[in-house]
Amino acid sequence: MAEVRQDTVRNNLLRLMPANVFEQIRPHLEHVPLSRGFEMSAPLQQPAHAYFPEVGIASIVAESAEGQKAEIGIFGRDGMTPTALVLDAKKDPYSTFMQVEGYGYRMPASLLTELIQRERELQNLLNRYAQAMAVQSAYTSLSNAVHHIDVRLARWILMCHDRTDGDEISLTHEFLSIMLAVRRPSVTTALHVLEGRKFIYSERGVIIVRDRAALEEFARDAYGKYEQEYERLIGPIG
Known part of the structure; x- marks a missing residue:
């Protein structure tokens, strides 16, 4: 394998x-x-590795005791997992998995923990990332509580678009229903609304962003707080 260059x-x-x-x-x-x-990473299991994606999108998903699921965060090349290692919590109560395939790097979790404890600048960088993710989770909760499904879907497509090369995003209705904590027919209806306004084009398993600016305008205050916080603490997402 070729040598990794920073x-x-x-x-x-x-x-x-x-x-x-x-x-x-x-x-x-x-x-x-x-x-x-x-x-x-799996719920309440100490991870063997820390992951740093380069391409693709990962979801952080919470699940109730009765099996109800909802996405509480996403990341791609802007982040890493699990943040429990950063916060010296060792494991998380939720799962993290890839929703859009890609590739990246992994390293032993024990080594990352050791370096965080020893290297203050690394600790500061990853703590800032953990803060940004906490903001994302908070505004995801707010959006789920106050915004219509059409607006929530627009926000989510914009967040995926931020982490995607080009305008095509490979997503299934099943994934979308989990991410947005709604039934699949609601996802289909919301996609038709955005497609009818010519913001996106949707076909089986793929969403194509046609008008990014109009999609942002439609999403209004549902989108942007995490992105502003990430840029303030770390830099541009893309």
Whole structure:
């Protein structure tokens, strides 16, 4: 495998690490495919690896005791998982898996924990990321409570578009229903609304963004708070 260079990695957090820290991590980075549905961490299980995607989109999903699921966060090349390692919590009560396939790097969770404890600049960077994700989760909860499904879908498509090369996003109605915590017929109806307004084009398993600016205007205050916080703390998402 070719040597990993910090100036060519696409994951924001790897790229922004202090050079001396990246050099300690570099020999332990394993380039891995991240297929759709691949589980990066499971509920209440201590993870073996930390993941840093370069391409693709991952979902953080909470599940009730009765099996009801809802997405509480997404990330791609802007982030890593699990943030429990950053916060010295060791494991999370929710699952993280790929919703759009891609690839990225992984490293031993124990090594990342050790470096966070030893390297203050790394700790600060990842703490800022954890703060940004907490903001994303908070505004996802707000949007789920106050916005119509059409607006929530627009927000979610914009967030996926931020983490995608080009305008095509590979998504199924089943995934969308889990992400938005609604039934599949509601997803179909909402897609038809956005398609009818010519914001997107939807076909089986694929959404194509046609008018990004109009989609942002339609989403109004549902979109933007996480993106502003991420840029303030870390830099541009893309």
